[in-house]
Amino acid sequence: MDQDPLSAQMHLNTLIQFRQAVYDRLGPARDALFEVCDAALLAQSPHAFVHLSTSPVFRRRWSSAYEALQDSCPDRTGLLTRYLAQIPSAPRPVLAGDHTAWPRLSAYTLRERTVEHQPTRLPKAKPITLGQGFSSLAWIPQGQGSWALPLLHERIAPEQTPISKAVAQLRRVCPRLPQRPVVWYDAEYGCAPFVNASADIPCDKLVRLRANLCLWGAPPPYPGRGRPAKHGQKFKLSDASTWGPPDETLEVNDPLLGAVRRSLWRDKHLKRAADHSLLVLRLERLGARGTRRDPKGLWRGWLGEPPPPLAAWWRLYLRRCALDHWYRFAKHSLHWTLPRLKTPEQAERWSDLMPLLSWELWLARLVVADKPLPWQKAQQALTPGRVKQGFGGLLALIGTPACAPKPRGKSPGWPKGRQRNPAPRCAVVKKARAKRFDGVSGC
Secondary structure (H helix, E strand, O other): OOOOHHHHHHHHHHHHHHHHHHHOOOOOOHHHHHHHHHHHHHOOOOOOHHHHHHOOOOOOOOHHHHHHHHHOOOOHHHHHHHHHHOOOOOOOOEEEEEEEEEEOOOOOOOOOOEEEEOOOOOOOOOOEEEEEEEEEEEEOOOOOOOOOEEEEEEEEOOOOOHHHHHHHHHHHHHHHOOOOOEEEEOHHHOOHHHHHHOOOOOOEEEEEOOOOOEEEEOOOOOOOOOOOOOOOOEEEOOOHHHOOOOOEEEEEEEOOOEEEEEEEEEEEEEOOEEEEEEEEEEEEEOOOOOOOOOOOEEEEEEEOOOOOOHHHHHHHHHHHHHHHHHHHHHHHOOOOOOOOOOOHHHHHHHHHHHHHHHHHHHHHOOOOOOOOOOOOOOOOOOOHHHHHHOHHHHHHHHOOOOOOOOOOOOOOOOOOOOOOOOOOOOOOEOOOHHHHOOOOOOO
């Protein structure tokens, strides 16, 4: 990109320092592990994980790629500290959280496989798969675009739920941020268990609400007799007769969404989270068709401290889609789901590298040269995929902190005549519904 030479050198030094800092925190086998990372950034469409070892930046034998994931132990806290150091102190940080599945349908010997949600286009097919679930918490740096920078990308163990994992990630990240963040979550997290468990975390949460959710208003004044009421009037999102007049209404002609009416109701709560009130926002797109792909009414809930004026935050929900873009980018371009690893620990170590690769691309976006394919147009604001296309030239310039391999001779291999026992097969772990919702059913 064309910019001032002094500024370009400063950004280049920041990238070099970041690469050196994360290299020091990769633990054992860090040289091979770091070269696997560089190979993943250069590879376009490898057919198997071992093909990354054929990259010119991987100077070791092919078996070292697997051994690096088997022997390494990245310092997850240290890596998180390096990621947080790249977040500017202003403006107020916006985070997004969600979970996704790593399908492993044929991995019969993989421990702790669980039933995970996986969208499907097949008619009458259940949206599930067998594999591993991963929960992510990412910083969304821009108002528009597809950039999402993961701070944590962790496996959901069988004894955990997506809700409990998300709460644990918020507890690790939010107290370490320079300002109180706004965290965006999907409708799965708009439930009482998540609201109750995350109420004391220093963050404001913006969650999507299901269209059939039933909320309740503030209780009436105590009449002086009997048990005090916990709930007021019913507020059912699918029944307009229960809404009542909104506390605030604004209309705007948005360049992206068209004519939008914003209606806000205060002091609502979930039935099993009566101690935590939320603001309910309905976004009505006046020109929408009202279909599934073009919905007319969207419901959002704000939890936490009083928000800024409605005109300043109502569009925050649009930034949530950046995390979906990152999931797609990690699976297709960073080759996250490419390896067929034998243990969940190896999958966790490989997943620890996905945020690292994303942050490298983010820091390189200002100094990398755009190299569009013949059918692509030039861009000024580069996307993660376009930065990855031009990262090879930059990598040749900055080099690598990894040490060169030291020949140690040829391994004797498997002893002749020693029997090979097949790996034991592991059953699929199925989570009970009561356990999945922490013993609380419903909203």
